[in-house]
Amino acid sequence: MVNFQFNSGDIVKFRLAREEIEARVLESPDNSVVLVKLNSGYNIGIPKENILDCVIVEKFKEESKKEIIPISKNKPSIGLIVTGGTIASKLDPKTGSAKPLTDVSEFAKFYPRLFEKVNVKKLSIPFMILSENMSSEHWITIAEHAKEMLNDSEIQGVIITHGSDTLHYTSSALSFFLRDLKKPVVLTFSQRSIDRASSDAEMNLDCAVTMALSNCAEVMIVGHATENDDYCFALRGTKVRKMHTSKRNTFKAINCSPIAKVWPDKIEFLEKYNARSEGLTKLDASFNEKVALLKFYPGQDSSILDYYLVQGYKGIIIEMSGLGHVAVGEVKYSWESALKRAIKQGLIVCAVPQTIYGRLNSKVYSSGRALEEIGVIFLEDMLPETAFVKLSWVLGHKNWKNLVREKMLENIVGEFNPLLNE
Amino acid sequence: MHDYNKLGFKAGLEIHQQLDTPKLFSGAPSFLRNDEPHYKIERRLHVVAGETGKIDEAVKHEATLGKTFVYEGYRDSISLVELDEEPPHKINQEALDVALTVALLLNCEIYPVTQVMRKTVIDGSNTSGFQRTALIARNGFVETSLGKVRIATICIEEDSARVILREKEKVVYRLDRLGIPLVEIATYPDLQNAEQVKECALKLGEILRACHVKRGLGTIRQDVNISISGHDRVEIKGFQDPKMMIETIDKEINRQLIDIKNNKKNGEVRNALPSGESEFLRPMPGASRMYPETDLNLLRIGLDKINQLKKNLPKLKTDIRDELRKKGLTDELIGLVLESHELLDEFELLLQIYPLDSPLVAKMVTLWRNEFATKRSKTFEEIKSILSERVYEQILEEVALNKINSKDVKFVLTKILDGEKLADALKIEKISDDEIEELVRKIIREKPGMRTNAYMGVLMTQFKGKLDANKAMEIINRVLNIK
Numbered sequence: 001m002v003n004f005q006f007n008s009g010d011i012v013k014f015r016l017a018r019e020e021i022e023a024r025v026l027e028s029p030d031n032s033v034v035l036v037k038l039n040s041g042y043n044i045g046i047p048k049e050n051i052l053d054c055v056i057v058e059k060f061k062e063e064s065k066k067e068i069i070p071i072s073k074n075k076p077s078i079g080l081i082v083t084g085g086t087i088a089s090k091l092d093p094k095t096g097s098a099k100p101l102t103d104v105s106e107f108a109k110f111y112p113r114l115f116e117k118v119n120v121k122k123l124s125i126p127f128m129i130l131s132e133n134m135s136s137e138h139w140i141t142i143a144e145h146a147k148e149m150l151n152d153s154e155i156q157g158v159i160i161t162h163g164s165d166t167l168h169y170t171s172s173a174l175s176f177f178l179r180d181l182k183k184p185v186v187l188t189f190s191q192r193s194i195d196r197a198s199s200d201a202e203m204n205l206d207c208a209v210t211m212a213l214s215n216c217a218e219v220m221i222v223g224h225a226t227e228n229d230d231y232c233f234a235l236r237g238t239k240v241r242k243m244h245t246s247k248r249n250t251f252k253a254i255n256c257s258p259i260a261k262v263w264p265d266k267i268e269f270l271e272k273y274n275a276r277s278e279g280l281t282k283l284d285a286s287f288n289e290k291v292a293l294l295k296f297y298p299g300q301d302s303s304i305l306d307y308y309l310v311q312g313y314k315g316i317i318i319e320m321s322g323l324g325h326v327a328v329g330e331v332k333y334s335w336e337s338a339l340k341r342a343i344k345q346g347l348i349v350c351a352v353p354q355t356i357y358g359r360l361n362s363k364v365y366s367s368g369r370a371l372e373e374i375g376v377i378f379l380e381d382m383l384p385e386t387a388f389v390k391l392s393w394v395l396g397h398k399n400w401k402n403l404v405r406e407k408m409l410e411n412i413v414g415e416f417n418p419l420l421n422e
Numbered sequence: 423m424h425d426y427n428k429l430g431f432k433a434g435l436e437i438h439q440q441l442d443t444p445k446l447f448s449g450a451p452s453f454l455r456n457d458e459p460h461y462k463i464e465r466r467l468h469v470v471a472g473e474t475g476k477i478d479e480a481v482k483h484e485a486t487l488g489k490t491f492v493y494e495g496y497r498d499s500i501s502l503v504e505l506d507e508e509p510p511h512k513i514n515q516e517a518l519d520v521a522l523t524v525a526l527l528l529n530c531e532i533y534p535v536t537q538v539m540r541k542t543v544i545d546g547s548n549t550s551g552f553q554r555t556a557l558i559a560r561n562g563f564v565e566t567s568l569g570k571v572r573i574a575t576i577c578i579e580e581d582s583a584r585v586i587l588r589e590k591e592k593v594v595y596r597l598d599r600l601g602i603p604l605v606e607i608a609t610y611p612d613l614q615n616a617e618q619v620k621e622c623a624l625k626l627g628e629i630l631r632a633c634h635v636k637r638g639l640g641t642i643r644q645d646v647n648i649s650i651s652g653h654d655r656v657e658i659k660g661f662q663d664p665k666m667m668i669e670t671i672d673k674e675i676n677r678q679l680i681d682i683k684n685n686k687k688n689g690e691v692r693n694a695l696p697s698g699e700s701e702f703l704r705p706m707p708g709a710s711r712m713y714p715e716t717d718l719n720l721l722r723i724g725l726d727k728i729n730q731l732k733k734n735l736p737k738l739k740t741d742i743r744d745e746l747r748k749k750g751l752t753d754e755l756i757g758l759v760l761e762s763h764e765l766l767d768e769f770e771l772l773l774q775i776y777p778l779d780s781p782l783v784a785k786m787v788t789l790w791r792n793e794f795a796t797k798r799s800k801t802f803e804e805i806k807s808i809l810s811e812r813v814y815e816q817i818l819e820e821v822a823l824n825k826i827n828s829k830d831v832k833f834v835l836t837k838i839l840d841g842e843k844l845a846d847a848l849k850i851e852k853i854s855d856d857e858i859e860e861l862v863r864k865i866i867r868e869k870p871g872m873r874t875n876a877y878m879g880v881l882m883t884q885f886k887g888k889l890d891a892n893k894a895m896e897i898i899n900r901v902l903n904i905k
Contacts, residue, residue, distance in 0.1 A: 018531075019561075030720055033535050040575070041712030042557040045535025045720055091713055098716055195713065197467035197544045197551025198506050227507060228464040246508040 002051050004034070009060025012036075014046060015053040021046065022057060027092075076156050077121035078212050079149030080114075081142060082107060084128040085163025087190040087201045098193060100128035110194055113202065117209050122149050131163030131170070136392065139173035140285045146174065147283045150183050157184035157212030161205070164189035164242060164250060167221060171237035172389040175219040175413040179282040181274065185219045186211045187237070191248050200224050200248045206264040207232035214260075216273045219413070222262060224248035233258035234267075238386045238415040241356065254356060255381040256417040286396030288314055293388040295319040295354055296326045302338035308347070315348035315391045315404075318376075319384050324351045324360035325367045336370065343375040348404055350377040350391060352384045359420060377405055386415050424675050430651030432611035433619050433671065434574070437626050438581075438604045438643040439524075440636040443517040445601035446580050447510035447554060448503035452602040452636075454584075459494035459596065463505065466490060467544045467551050480691070480707035481542050491546035492594040494586065504583075504597045506549035509717040513538065513556075513578075517603035520634045521558060521578040522723065522731050524605050527629050527738075528573045530562030532728055538718045542711040546593050547582035548600065554715055555579035555606075558723065564609070564625055568618050572610040579604050605630070611647060611655075616671040619646060623664045632736040646671065653678040654689030659703065661694050669698035742766070749773075749780040758788035768811050776818040779828050786814055790832060794839060809835055813844060820848055829893060858894065862901045874898055 006012045008027040013020060014034070023036035026043060033045040082088050084100050090110065092099040101107050104123050108115050126141045142160060149158045162170060171187050178185065188208040190201035200223070208222045211234050219237035226249050235253050244250040261268040290313045294304070308316055320326055328336045343349055351371065353360055359381040362368035372378065379387050387408075394400055394407045411418075424431070445452050466489070469481065495505065502508035525532055540552035555577050562573035581602040583595035607626060613619045623644055630642065644661040648671060658674060661667055674692075677700075681687060691707075692700040737745070739760060746756045759769050769787045773780055791805045798805070817834055820826045826834065826848060837847035858881075865880055866872075877898050882891065 026714075028720075030535075033720065035535075035537065035720070037709075038557070039709060040557070041541075041709030042539055042555075042577075043537040043712075043714055044533050044557055045537065045722075047534055050534070091716065192506065192550075193716070195470055196540070197470055197542065198465060198549060199468075199470070199551075202468055203466075226463075227505065229466045230464060246502065248507065 002048075002053060004048065004051075004054065006054065006056050007060060010056050011058040013055045013057050014051050016046070016050055017052065073119065075117065075119040076213050077119045077154045078209065079122040079146070079152065079155045079158040080107075080120050080124075081145050081149075081158065081160040082123070082125045082128070083131075083134075083138070083142060083160065083162045085131055085161065085165075085189060086193055087161045087163075087188065087204070088128065089193065091193075091195045098195075102128075111202070111205055114205055114209060117206075118213070121155055122152065124149075129163075131166040134163075134166055134170065136173070136287045136289060139170055139177070140287065142170065143174055143177040143283055143285050146185055147178060147281055150178070150181070150185070150281045155183070157186065157214070159205070159208050159212050160185070160187045162187055162189055164191060164223075166242075168237075168241050168251070168383075169385050169389060171219055171221050171240060172383075172386040172415075173393070175237040175415075176390060176393045177283060177285040178219065179284045180279060181217050181219065181281050182277050182279050183281070184212050184214055184216050184276070185237075186234070187219070187221045189221075189223060189251075191224075191246060191250055200229070203229055203264070204232060207234075207262040210262050210264060210267060211260070214267055215276045216259065216267075216269070217276045218259060218273050220259060221251050223251050225258070225261060230263075232262045234260040234262050236271075236414050238390075238413050239383065239417065241383055241385065253422070254383055255358070255420055255422070256414075257422055286393065288392050288395035291315040291317070291388060291392040291395060293317045293319070293384060295384075296321060296335075298327075299333050300327075300335075301333065302335040305335075305338045305342045305347070309342055309345055313347065314395050315350070316342075317350050317352055317379075317384060317387045317391055319354035320351045320360070320371075321354055323364050323368055324353065324362055324371065324376075324378050325365060326371065328367045328370045336374065339371070339374050339376065348377070348391065348395065348408075349375070350379050350387055350408060352379050352382055352387045354384070356383070377408055379408060380416050381420060382415050390415060424672060426615040429675065430649075431615065431675065432649050432655075433613040433616075434609045434611040434647040435571075435607070435613065435619065435622055435626065436609075436645040436647065436657070437607045437623070437630070438645075439607075439630045440581060440641040441517050441520045441603040441605060442634045442636045443520060443603055444514050445501075445504070446514050446517050446578070446603040447512075448501040448508075448601055449511055449514055450501040450504065450601065451499050453499070454598045455496060455499065455596075457496075460497045461495050463493050463495070464490055465493065465506075465546075465549065467546060469544065470542070470551070478542060478708050478711035479705040481544055481711050483704045488591075489546065490592045491549075492592060493549060493583065494594065494596045496598070500597045504549065504600045510538075510554065510715065513718070513721060514603060516634075518558075518578060518721075518723075519727075519731060521576065521603070521605040522728065523633050523735060524607070524630060525559035525562065525576045526728070526732055526735060527632070528559075528562035528564055528576065528607065528626075530559035530573055530576055532559045532723055533557065534723055534725075536721050536723070538715040538721060539712045540715050541579075541707075542713075543582070546595060547585070548580070549583070549597070553580055553582065556721055558721075564622060564629070566618055566621050566625060568614060568621075571612045571618075571622050573607060574610045575606075575608045577606040577608075579606055602636075605635075611649070616668040619671060620664050620667045623661075623667060627664070628738060628740070632738045648674050648678070649689075650675055650678050650682075652682045653687045655706070656689055657691045657706065658694050658700050659691060666694065666696070666698055670694050670700060673698050674700060746780070746784075751781055751784050755781060755784040755788065758792075759784050761788070768814075771811070772814055772818055775815060776822045776828075778822075782828055782831060783818070786818075786831065786835070790835065794835070798839065805839070808839060813838065816844060817848065855893070855897065858897050859901060862894075862897055866901060874902065877902075 011024050013022040026035045028035035035045050037043050088101045089098040124145045146158050149155050186208045188204045192199045194201045204223050211222050220234045221240050222232050222234050225233040239256045242250050243252045257270050259271045326335045327333045360378045362372040362378050538556045542552050559576040563570040581604050583600040586596050587594035645659045647657050649655045689706045691703045693703045772783045795802045795805045834847045
């Protein structure tokens with residue numbers, strides 16, 4: 001038996017039936033294969049069964065060079081919150097896969113331009129996770145860090161780097177959590193990993209800085225506006241959605257226009273916004289986790305509602321078809337009685353458009369009218385994800401118990417757009 | 423002429439050949455276009471430290487900060503992968519098979535497990551900022567008149583986008599070429615002189631052309647690595663024409679000699695010019711610009727796959743020529759059959775139906791169509807559309823079943839060209855040799871003492887052209903001799 005005692009990073013000499021290979025061992029995704037980097041730079045795999053013998057030639061030495069973040073008093077200050085995702089991952093030579101950046105100096109190494117333009121007065125890394133692994137606890141933590149930075153008088157704005165998958169949930173959450181916002185809060189991301197020269201991270205971050213220093217006191221997502229590397233959009237945190245699995249310009253303003261076009265050195269505002277002002281931002285991060293988001297489909301069994309009731313859910317957002325419909329009346333899969341029962345037992349049921357674009361209208365068809373009569377709250381043009389976050393937030397406020405419908409229909413942070421102008 | 427031996431001349435070849443398959447990591451169609459592009463996008467690239475934190479010398483040189491790259495695309499043939507807007511799809515199996523076939527023809531060992539790598543390239547010719555490449559085989563050889571030249575490595579990789587316009591601040595690329603599969607063959611520096619470099623390049627070209635590769639200008643690119651004693655390796659890129667190799671190599675030796683005189687010896691990458699000179703392109707790239715393509719699994723190449731490919735290895739033209747000669751084809755017919763892949767394929771297919779007479783099949787496919795075309799003032803293609811592969815198949819099936827005589831085939835073809843339906847043309851009254859012989863004897867008995875040709879005339883009139891003249895003559899001679 002061959003003794004595979006080496007670790008990834010070691011240089012090892014392998015004896016095979018017809019030759020010897022000396023190469024650096026990498027972490028292999030497959031246990032039956034030793035992955036190595038040849039001198040040419042190419043990686044190849046050696047099936048373990050082909051290895052007759054192996055000797056470690058050189059043990060791996062971790063290089064320890066600390067880079068210190070450049071601080072300059074003459075530049076405007078920002079706060080930076082790093083939470084993980086592609087924008088804060090780098091390739092790990094040992095494993096050959098993407099790993100999160102671990103500290104500030106590493107971040108500074110990858111984004112030298114950010115540190116040239118501004119003074120990163122506060123930088124926090126509360127956690128490093130992919131955005132699909134986040135939950136409301138993470139949103140609350142980010143909001144706490146952001147609030148602290150926003151209330152530092154020297155800091156002009158806050159930038160949050162974040163995985164893109166669920167970024168629009170986080171932007172909605174921060175929009176509701178950060179009350180009396182006086183400064184810009186900018187979330188940004190990347191769709192192309194930062195190891196490649198074509199990464200979108202650099203321009204996104206560059207434009208995020210422009211926006212963070214601007215006069216616009218809103219929660220925004222900043223990212224590529226088009227497939228070109230020319231400018232970004234600043235998109236309202238409650239009216240934005242990831243609309244493409246892989247393209248740079250994945251985030252789109254839905255049912256409204258972007259707040260602004262942003263370049264690394266200028267801004268062209270397209271919409272009205274809250275201007276920067278003096279004062280403290282408050283945190284209101286009450287959150288009820290017993291809220292669900294459900295998508296209606298033809299033939300769906302309405303007894304799913306009973307499940308949510310039994311599990312103690314307090315609210316549910318249903319993505320309805322068309323102008324706001326589910327099957328009702330004398331049909332095989334009618335939702336009417338199940339909805340009546342659920343609402344009677346206190347479940348808050350809200351309707352949002354599964355078309356994503358456009359506004360609900362309960363008056364056009366009889367099924368819409370029936371649902372309204374039962375007590376479904378029609379959330380106009382609100383995005384499903386925003387509605388989910390908002391209902392959780394509203395239901396988190398015990399003192400709003402009798403105000404849920406009112407609060408859900410109140411335009412608190414631009415989650416409704418009466419004009420639907422795009 | 424240099425004394426290559428004395429100079430310590432060492433050269434190796436690196437050949438890049440486009441494969442005639444869909445694109446390597448998107449499956450998009452792989453053809454070049456000259457119609458107006460449907461859209462343009464603008465991008466920028468930035469320098470990134472490699473896996474080890476080092477910035478590669480070649481990459482540093484290419485670092486063209488601030489330069490804008492414009493990419494031209496087509497809605498119906500460019501995918502999001504070429505636009506760097508989508509992760510790569512699984513490697514195209516067809517392309518991998520062709521590359522593995524090349525490796526096997528070059529007697530290489532194939533890696534059972536390999537990894538697709540990203541090779542950093544930031545001159546804008548790759549939208550991603552890197553070229554995807556995988557090492558698939560090593561340790562092969564190719565025969566030349568001066569002995570075996572060892573093959574070091576075989577890689578499969580993506581072709582780059584092609585330059586349409588180069589300006590100071592901006593380069594315009596077209597995405598049609600980006601992602602077309604390439605096989606890269608690198609030899610060891612076993613080549614001993616310029617003549618052998620050329621011979622080896624031609625030999626490799628022949629082997630490649632036996633596989634499913636693209637043909638024509640720009641589909642094959644040859645680089646030569648050259649060094650003499652006291653000088654580092656220099657890579658000269660972009661030979662389109664092997665004819666220029668000898669001159670370019672000799673000029674490079676002169677350049678390296680001057681370098682050495684001036685205490686310089688650095689290796690670099692140079693660009694071959696049509697004049698035989700070359701110009702500096704960039705420093706030699708190092709290993710630090712390679713890192714794994716994290717969006718793909720390890721690439722496994724199983725023994726089953728290799729065995730299956732080994733069974734179906736294509737033949738080289740020189741081998742085909744020998745085989746055809748053995749089958750009894752004249753050099754003229756061999757030349758005609760080898761004129762195109764299509765004709766060769768047709769010949770081989772038809773030969774399976776009637777293997778007994780390869781010259782007949784070869785003539786049907788090539789020579790006779792030519793003759794008919796000339797006689798009837800039509801093009802070869804027009805004749806081929808009437809005397810098609812399908813028609814030939816049916817005729818040869820009849821021949822194989824002995825329903826018509828192979829000697830009557832040309833006559834059948836004439837009748838088809840005259841407008842007869844295939845079924846009618848195939849109705850040749852079968853006259854047995856015995857019947858003919860009987861008739862010959864009868865004629866000779868009735869009119870004794872005539873010359874052979876006169877008997878022939880009588881015989882042909884009686885059979886109204888249904889008789890094969892050669893056969894008739896043979897029988898007449900036989901009967902007359904017996905007498």
